[in-house]
Amino acid sequence: MRRVAARAAAVLGIAQAAAFAATPVAAADLPVKARPLPAPVASWTQFYVGAGLGFDFASGQSNLAPIGGGPALFSLDGLQGADLGLSGFTGFDLQVAPRFVIGGFVDYDWSRQRTAVNTTLFGAANLSAVMPSLDQGWTIGGRAGFLATPDILLYGLAGYSQMRINNWNVTATFGGPVFTMQESAQTSHGYTVGAGAEYRLSSNVSLRGEYRYVALGHNTTVDPLGAIWTTDLSEHVIRIGAAYRFGQFAGPATTASAAPALDPAWTGVYVGAGIGGDALTPHVAASLPGAVDFNAAGLGGADVGGTFTIGYDRQIAPKWVVGAFGLIDAATNGGAKITATGAGAGTTVTSDLASVKWAWTVGGRVGYLVSPETLVYVLGGYTGSTARSITYSFFGLQSTSPEREYHGATFGGGFERFFSDRISARAEYRMTHVETRDDLTDGVIFTNVSAGGTIHTLRGSLVYHLPTP
The missing domain is CATH 2.40.160.20 (Porin)
Structure with missing residues (x-):
């Protein structure tokens, strides 16, 4: 009887030891959920x-x-x-x-x-x-x-x-x-x-x-x-x-959570509005046969302007976007003038400075995606720009040039980045070289007046991208 009891105790002891020995192995086989790594916080x-x-x-x-x-x-x-x-x-x-x-x-x-x-x-x-x-x-x-x-x-x-x-x-x-x-x-x-x-x-x-x-x-x-x-x-x-x-x-x-990923849609119709400025570098010529010949270059003006644009883009490859657009610029120079006075004779010449009143441009752009949210692009197009009428006084006579629309080619570039799935911001530079017009006189002072030149335009805009049907 004693031998049976001893054998039973030995068997139970061995079984218990085996159970304890097996416990770490089973625990090691259990899946362990790793603690999430903290996301870095941006620093400037x-x-x-x-x-x-x-x-x-x-x-x-x-x-x-x-x-x-x-x-x-x-x-x-x-x-x-x-x-x-x-x-x-x-x-x-x-x-x-x-x-x-x-x-x-x-x-x-x-x-x-x-x-x-x-x-x-x-x-x-x-x-x-x-x-x-x-x-x-x-x-x-x-x-x-x-x-x-x-x-x-x-x-x-x-x-x-x-x-x-x-x-x-x-x-x-x-x-x-x-x-x-x-x-x-x-x-x-x-x-x-x-x-x-x-x-x-x-x-x-x-x-x-x-x-x-x-x-x-x-x-x-x-x-x-x-x-x-x-x-x-x-x-x-x-x-x-x-x-x-x-x-x-x-x-x-830190434990800050990362910002949610954006899902920008580069293909589709968009509308936008922006603000910026223009600088004009015109050349102007005027003459009164037998009396006065006048030529000026670079005597330009500047203005503050806004832009309204509509366009369509299409993503044709993982990194490339092409599109077409139309836009309208409107501007004002606040009535800036130039006044020159000659000594002794009391001769004074005054004139408004050249500025854009409004303009339209139609064209296209090609861009490269440096990231899924960011497009760097170049653009080209054709522009019609109406210059604000200029009033000038020359030797005591006053005249106002008529408003005319100038036409020319536009080139430029910029970048655009989405900061939500539908809204993006863009910064853009455009240069327009306009034709020379020689029908700017009203016959009061000069018999011939002509002008042309270059318009530099900078704009920052917000753009809304319409949902694709």
Whole structure:
């Protein structure tokens, strides 16, 4: 009996030991659910370099007075020269709070501004002048911004600028003798203020649109012929640009959830509206046979404008989109004028500055998808642009040019990015070279007036993409 009990106990002990030994193996075979990894949170703390293009236009006053005092020999108020400009920039940003970014920057600007006027009186006296204009310059400053979303930074900026200004160059001929006043280029210093928006396309690429006002103050040069030039200029600089940002666009991992993926529909009909500006660089010619021949180039204007657009895009390949569009631009320049006064005789010439009243464009675009949500594109088309009528006063007579529609080819490019499944934002630059028209006189002063030139257009727009049936 004792042997049976001992054997039973031994069997039970072995079974229990086997059960305990088997328990870890069974546990090891059970599936284990891994803890989800925290998603990284975007950070704007990065260094960057970039480049941009847009337009510059100058405004201000110039005055020529004799040494020792006396009536001004010549004065010009409302001077504007507008043309295409380029920028290169570098800087750093520091995200100091979930919604706030501060940073420093240095940028360098180049401009093609060149305003020239040539006037011939009675076939004998000739006056040619190249007016002050921006050549190049740099700005160092800082910016502070608010993150409207993790990818969109709205910012203001301020800084110190140094600009090289091409000065007056005047040549006068009176029947034989030639008088030349070539003022040396001057370096002007002043302050810069502005604002902009920057949009992150990827960890290392962002796009921005920016406006800067540069106040350059008074500058004086003494001409060897015995006259004092005083110039008071300010520059308006408008750019769209791209930046390469070094390092990953992400901070430490947190438990924040990742943003839901977008499902953009590039194929379909869209409508949009936007705002921006235009710069005009016209050439103008006018004549009164036997009395006056007048030619000007670059004496342009600028305006603030809006755009309404409708179009259709089709995604023809995983990375390519093509489309057609039509748009209408409307603009105003606020009634800007230029006034020139000649000394002694009290002769005053005034004129409105050239500006777009409204325009239409039809064309197409081809784009490449750098990401499923972001399209970089080029465009081309045909434009009809109606210039605002210009009223001018010349030697006491006043005349108003009729409104005319100018036609020409348009080229440009831009980028567009979805920030919801149906709404996208785009930034776009267009250049239109219009024909020259010679039917602009009303017969009051000049018998022949002609004008043509180039229009630079920048726009930022919001676009709604209609659901595909």
